Amino acid sequence: MGEKDELKRAFRRPISRRDFLKAAGGAGGVIVLGGLASACAPKATPTPAPATPAALVEGATPEERALNGIKALKAAGKIKDGDTFTIMHHSGQRNNIVPALEEWNRLTGLNFQSAEVGLEADIYTKAMNEAVVRTGDYDIFLTFCNWIGDMAEAGLIVDQTDWWAKYDPEIDHGANAFVPPLDKFTSLYKGRRYAVGADDDAFSLFYRKDIMEAADKAAFEDKYGRELALPNTWEEFDQWIEFFDRPDEGIRGASMYAERYFAYTAWAARFISKGGAYFDDNMDPLIVSEEGVTALEEQIRLTQNHMYEDAVTGDWSVAYTRFPEGSVFFAWAWASLGKWAQDPATSKIAGKVGYMECPGTMHDGTLIRAVPHVVGWSFSVSRYGKCSEAAYCWIQWFTGPTVGLDAIARVGTLDTFRRPWFDDAKMKEAYGAEFMPILLKLTENSFADLGLRGANEYLDKLNLNLQQAFAGQKGAEQALRDTADEWQKITDRLGRLGQIEAWRTERANYPQHIQDLWKKLGKFA
Amino acid sequence: MASKVERPLVGGGRKPAPARLLRVLKGEAFFRGVLAMPMQLLLWFLLIIPTLIVLYLSLVAWEPRMGTDWWQAPFSWFRNYGHVISDVRFWQAIVRTICVVAVAVMLEFTIGLGLALFFQRDFLGKRLFTSVILYPMMLPWVVVGLAFYLLFLEKGPVNYILIHFLGFKAGVAWYHYPVLALSTIILADVWQWTPFMFLILYSGLGALPRDPVEAAMTLGASRWQIFRYITMPMLKQVVIIALIIRSLEAFKIFDLVFIMTGGGPGTATESISLYIYRLGFVYGQLSYAAAMAVLILISISIITRLAVRPLEYEV
Numbered sequence: 001m002g003e004k005d006e007l008k009r010a011f012r013r014p015i016s017r018r019d020f021l022k023a024a025g026g027a028g029g030v031i032v033l034g035g036l037a038s039a040c041a042p043k044a045t046p047t048p049a050p051a052t053p054a055a056l057v058e059g060a061t062p063e064e065r066a067l068n069g070i071k072a073l074k075a076a077g078k079i080k081d082g083d084t085f086t087i088m089h090h091s092g093q094r095n096n097i098v099p100a101l102e103e104w105n106r107l108t109g110l111n112f113q114s115a116e117v118g119l120e121a122d123i124y125t126k127a128m129n130e131a132v133v134r135t136g137d138y139d140i141f142l143t144f145c146n147w148i149g150d151m152a153e154a155g156l157i158v159d160q161t162d163w164w165a166k167y168d169p170e171i172d173h174g175a176n177a178f179v180p181p182l183d184k185f186t187s188l189y190k191g192r193r194y195a196v197g198a199d200d201d202a203f204s205l206f207y208r209k210d211i212m213e214a215a216d217k218a219a220f221e222d223k224y225g226r227e228l229a230l231p232n233t234w235e236e237f238d239q240w241i242e243f244f245d246r247p248d249e250g251i252r253g254a255s256m257y258a259e260r261y262f263a264y265t266a267w268a269a270r271f272i273s274k275g276g277a278y279f280d281d282n283m284d285p286l287i288v289s290e291e292g293v294t295a296l297e298e299q300i301r302l303t304q305n306h307m308y309e310d311a312v313t314g315d316w317s318v319a320y321t322r323f324p325e326g327s328v329f330f331a332w333a334w335a336s337l338g339k340w341a342q343d344p345a346t347s348k349i350a351g352k353v354g355y356m357e358c359p360g361t362m363h364d365g366t367l368i369r370a371v372p373h374v375v376g377w378s379f380s381v382s383r384y385g386k387c388s389e390a391a392y393c394w395i396q397w398f399t400g401p402t403v404g405l406d407a408i409a410r411v412g413t414l415d416t417f418r419r420p421w422f423d424d425a426k427m428k429e430a431y432g433a434e435f436m437p438i439l440l441k442l443t444e445n446s447f448a449d450l451g452l453r454g455a456n457e458y459l460d461k462l463n464l465n466l467q468q469a470f471a472g473q474k475g476a477e478q479a480l481r482d483t484a485d486e487w488q489k490i491t492d493r494l495g496r497l498g499q500i501e502a503w504r505t506e507r508a509n510y511p512q513h514i515q516d517l518w519k520k521l522g523k524f525a
Numbered sequence: 526m527a528s529k530v531e532r533p534l535v536g537g538g539r540k541p542a543p544a545r546l547l548r549v550l551k552g553e554a555f556f557r558g559v560l561a562m563p564m565q566l567l568l569w570f571l572l573i574i575p576t577l578i579v580l581y582l583s584l585v586a587w588e589p590r591m592g593t594d595w596w597q598a599p600f601s602w603f604r605n606y607g608h609v610i611s612d613v614r615f616w617q618a619i620v621r622t623i624c625v626v627a628v629a630v631m632l633e634f635t636i637g638l639g640l641a642l643f644f645q646r647d648f649l650g651k652r653l654f655t656s657v658i659l660y661p662m663m664l665p666w667v668v669v670g671l672a673f674y675l676l677f678l679e680k681g682p683v684n685y686i687l688i689h690f691l692g693f694k695a696g697v698a699w700y701h702y703p704v705l706a707l708s709t710i711i712l713a714d715v716w717q718w719t720p721f722m723f724l725i726l727y728s729g730l731g732a733l734p735r736d737p738v739e740a741a742m743t744l745g746a747s748r749w750q751i752f753r754y755i756t757m758p759m760l761k762q763v764v765i766i767a768l769i770i771r772s773l774e775a776f777k778i779f780d781l782v783f784i785m786t787g788g789g790p791g792t793a794t795e796s797i798s799l800y801i802y803r804l805g806f807v808y809g810q811l812s813y814a815a816a817m818a819v820l821i822l823i824s825i826s827i828i829t830r831l832a833v834r835p836l837e838y839e840v
Contacts, residue, residue, distance in 0.1 A: 125806050128589045150590045150809065260789045310679050313700035313790060453590050457808040468791035471701060494590075 057167050062176075065167045066397035070108045070390060079387045081109035085394070086385075089142035090123060091116040092413035093377070097142075100398055100407050112394055120144070120375075124456065130382065131156035139385030140395060145186040145195060145378040146449040146459075149502060152194045153453045157380040158388045161193040169196060169396045176401040178417050179440060184509040185448035186378045186417075191505045195378035196395045198404075200417040202373045202446035203265060204439060206323060206338055207330045209354030211244060211251070230356045232367055234270050237359040238302055244329040245306040253306030255322040255331040256299075258470035259314055263463045265372045266302075266332075270295035272370035272447055272514060273361040275521045277507065283491045283499045285484035286523070287462075288477065296469060296476035303470045312470045324349060334374070335415045338435050355438040358445060368517050373446040377414060417443075447510050452502045454494050461486040583816035588809045598812070605816035615817060618797040625707065625796065626775040629714045633771060634764075636715070637722025641730055642752075644723075655727075662720040670784030673713035677785075703793030706786050710794060713781050718774075722767055729763030730756070762836055769832050776825065797821060 057072070059065030073079045089097055094116060101112050115138065117123050127141050131154035141157065151157045170176045172183040178197060186197025212228070220228040224239045231237040245253030256266045276291035286292070303311055308328070310318050316333070320340055323331035324347035331337060344350040360369035379395040381388045397403055401418055408414050409426040421427050422440045431439065450458050462483050469479035491499050507524065508515070518524050549555055583605055587598030609615055644655060661669070676683050677699040684696030699705045733756065741751045757764075779798040782788060788795030788803075795803075801821075805814035 121807070128809060131589050132595065153592050154590045155592045260787045308679060309698040309701045313698065313706075313786075315787075454809070457810075460803070460807055464791055467789060471790040473791055473793070494588075 056165075061400060061402065062167070062169045063397045063400035063403050066393040066400070067107060069167055069393040069396075070110070073387060073390050073393075079110065079390050082111055083386060083390075084111040084113060085139040085387075085391055086113055086115050086137060087140040087142065087394075088115045088117060088123065088126060088138045090120055090377075090413065091118055093142060094412065095410050096407045096412035096414045097398070099410070100403060103403075104394060104397060110390070124150075127151055127156060128154060130384070134384045136382070136384045136386070138382050139388075139391040141380050141382065142198065142377050143195075143380065144375045144449075145197060145199075146375070146451040146455045148187075148189045148194045148378060148380060149451050149453045149455055151380060152189050152192075153498075156383060157194055158383050158392075159192045159194060160187075160196070160381060160392055163389065163392045163396075164193050167393070167396055169399065170401065171196065171399075176418055176420055179419050179422075179443045181446070181448075181509055181511050182373075182417055182443060185373065185451065185506075186376055188505065188509055189451065190502050195380040196399055197376065197378050197417055198395075198399050198414055199377040200373075200415045200439070200443055201334055201376035202371050202439070202443040203269070203332050203358070204335045204338060204435075204442055205330070205332045205356045205358060206341060207354045207356060208244075208326075208349065208352055210349075210352040211329055212354065215244070231359050233362055234273065234298065234359045238298060241302060241306050241330060246329075250327060252308050252322075252328050253330065254302065255307060255311060255319045255328040256303070257316065257319070257333075258299075258303045258307070258312045258467060259316075259318070260463055260467055262316060262374060263466040263470060264459060265374055266299050267292075267296050267466055268372050268447075269358060269370055270298060270361070272372075272510075273359075273368050275361075275363065275368070275517050275523070277518060277523050278450060279487075279503050281500065281504055281524060283496055283503055285487045288480045288484050292480050293477050296466070296480060300469055300476060304472065312467060335431065335435075335439055336413065338431060339411075342432055353432075355432075355435045357438060357441050360445075363517060363520070368513060369445040370511075370514060371442045371446040373443075373448045375449065445511055445513075447514060448506075451506055452499055454490050454499075457490050458487055461490070579815045579818060582812050583819045585812055587812045589811065590809055595811075601812070605813050606820065608813060609817045609820055612817075614792060614795075614800065615797075617792065618795050618800045621707070621794070622776060622778065622796045622798075625711055625714070625778060626772055629711045629718075629775055630768060630771050632711070632715045633719045633722045634726075634768060636719045637767075638726050640719070640723045641726035644727055645730055658723060659720045661717045662724075664717065666717070666780035667784060669713055669717045670781045673709060673716070673781070674785045677709045700786055701790060703790065706790065706794045710778075710781050710785055713785065714775065714778065718771060722771060725763060725767040725770075726760070729760050729767075733759050765832070765836055769829060773825065773829065 057065045057068050059068045070079070074081075087097065087101075094114070097114055101114060104110070104112055117126060123141070123143055124147055127138075127143060127147070128150065130138055131151065141151070143151070148157070152159075164171070171178050171187070172180075177183060178186075179200070182197055182200060186199070187193045187195045189195075207230075215228060217228045220243055223243065226236075228243075231240045241253035244251070257263060258266070271287070271292050274291035274295060276289060276295070277286050280286055308318075308322065310322075319331045319333040319337055322328045323333075323337060324341045326348045338353065338355065341347045341353045342350050358369050358371045360367045362368075379399070381391045381395070385391055398407060399417075401420065404418065405421055405424060405426065408416050408421070409424075409430050411430075416422065416427050416431075416439070419440075422436045428436055449455065452458065465474070465479040465483045465486075468474050469476055474482070507518075510518075582595065582598075584600055584602055585595075585598035586601040586604070587593070587595050591598075640658065644651065675681055678684075679696050679698060683699070684693075687693040688696060697705065699709050737755050737759070738751055741755055746754075777798050778796045779802065782794055782796045782799050783802075786794045788799050792800075797817075801814050801817050804810045804817065
């Protein structure tokens, strides 16, 4: 008799009571084991949210107050020498952070160490993973500031508002304050401080000043009816790019992102400057509007007529290749592109780079500029770490006016954010003296990425549809309509009331001139 | 002679419990169970429990950013599955993935079979070339993806050859157009996995009996007739196994797509694995991703079962 037949017989024989009890007992045992396992799952004891502080900690500077805070925590027995704290950050910040850790450990006797992550997206994954498993492996996260909403809602990070009051990091006031509105959108979520900003990612604009200086000014004036000059409005900008687009000479007009992850940047800059807003106060999208459609149509024309196709199909590094190699007249990206383009070791156009403010839109004689602040890094404190307050003290120390200046001036992906640093010799040497005042203005006009819960998802849907529009797969209005439909689904799924609360506080983080424009246009009460 | 005193048996004729337990512990079945226990535990913790968790997640509405524990998530039962079935992007990703699998696996099979037939004869350097052919298969997917991504860049080597040697006026925007972008992914997959097909088919051909072939040659059959009526039928089982294994692997394609196109332009090259990854790790919709993964698992299991059936009938 074959094996198959034997097996069939075995399965067909009647089950005895003993067999049944054995099987049920086994299954029950598994279920009990599973339940026990989940109950015994490692749960790092969460550090309670800070209570209202009694008084400001002593110290003349934010760094000093942070160090005094550590002393007090040691005296209270909450931490001791040799305690290990772990900071999760991107590998691009290694040079900013690691030298500072050595100094901090020497001053405090603690053992702060860094845990590098190679890909930015992995930081989000690991952080949200920690929100689920709560191992306590990380004490501090350095993440994009628009992830704060997700991390706060997941219960991963601690509300720092009371610590700001206790230790005064001098972020939103005083001579050493952050450039507004950086102090707001790098730290606030639903009106509470959940992070400390450590970066300035206001997009910066670079062009070939040698090509502009050598241009046929008369021809420009004949064609466009105005003198050749740096553009102030988006209409002037489009004409300017058109004029300097020379495919026969191997130089295209511009490199502006139209790809999968940053396609929204150029559209958003136009859209917001035209008076657009992502949502109304009921979280209904406002992007399928004249401002939104016009902004996208303009940018589509620019992308399809005056850029290389890798603007659509490449990644963020395209601008860092195209501009320094001299194959585009204009590029915009993070401030680091300026450093890259001015360094003879990495650029063929060193010494030929010009800087400019972001174009805007005229509203009754007033020029409104809106600069996208794209991603941007912020420090937040894990709820499940060893001692959240000690972790916060390190953050305040590292981003302080003196320590932070040295840290940010080192080559890395963190950029300058405190107002006095823009006049500092170290920063001028790092970025170029000519660039600093421009960067300051760009920052003052900047607005943040969407920072609601689900921000990644909202932005991804927007980027997906915009990229399809730039690639010619759908029209401008259809792309925005599809995005709006997806956004509604996301909002309903995540809970409209909570999203409304988050959006209403988030729009208060926009630069004042944009908020004033919205009021003037009747967008918000 | 004293007779043996028969003691009354306890328990209505059954042996005492400790003796029974001792017999079980000393028994062969228990010994076999103990030996199998490590693998059983491994299977439970690496396969069965995670699968049960995925099944559970697919039946609830949970995302990490909800701020609740996953075991406290409210049940939504089959709502996630309903959403999956009505998700246009899901079906587009499925169809796209099937197309990639079909084209890539067929090309790999055709080229692999051709190489395997060619390598049946002896020639100078055969061993060396056999090793060289297998190298692509040993490379990590990330390396292959990056290499091919660079090859097809606007200023990459492929466009350089097209412009400078083949007379093209301008380079081709490989990643700009969906069909071209998919073609680059298929090409990368074919380059990397044709050696796998070659290896299996080469081994299969080498194991075939020579007698039917020699008999056919003696009877005057042409090489094509021998190949079609003798070699291929004998090779059928090996071919089915090779196609099933390769198709299952190809269906999971992720690395090449992620690195070369990111699923773009738009979602034009997004495979089902990449979409599930996006749902789970970018959008945080773990329950929805779990439901999608379960549906894929069930579908693949059914298809594989049907594909393996011809092998069972042959046994």
